[in-house]
Amino acid sequence: xxxxxxxTSPFPVPTQRxxxxxxxxxxxxxxxxxxxxxxxxxxxxxxIGEDQFSSFLIQEQAAVLAKQLxxxxxxxxxx
Numbered sequence: 145x146x147x148x149x150x151x152t153s154p155f156p157v158p159t160q161r162x163x164x165x166x167x168x169x170x171x172x173x174x175x176x177x178x179x180x181x182x183x184x185x186x187x188x189x190x191x192i193g194e195d196q197f198s199s200f201l202i203q204e205q206a207a208v209l210a211k212q213l214x215x216x217x218x219x220x221x222x223x
Contacts, residue, residue, distance in 0.1 A: 162218065163221070164217040164218035164221055165210050165211070165218075167217050167221075168210040168213070168214075168215050168217050169203075169206045169207055169209075169210040170206075171215070171217075172205075172206035172209050172210055172213075173202055173203060173206040176202045176205055176206055177202060180202060180205070183195070183198065
């Protein structure tokens with residue numbers, strides 16, 4: 145019996161984004177750290193787990209915003 149290796153991955157392969165979009169994402173990440181939604185306290189707060197993983201949430205929110213917004217960084221970098 146011969147078993148062939150599966151070449152497909154169940155996870156999407158990340159693609160390289162242009163530097164201007166990466167810069168916009170980094171800019172948005174820093175803005176969301178200070179101006180974004182704050183975590184709840186009390187019974188509905190996420191506790192230490194929310195504190196540990198909030199950077200991942202901010203990173204994903206910034207990535208979505210960077211795809212939808214255009215700050216013109218590409219035009220400025222080209223000049």
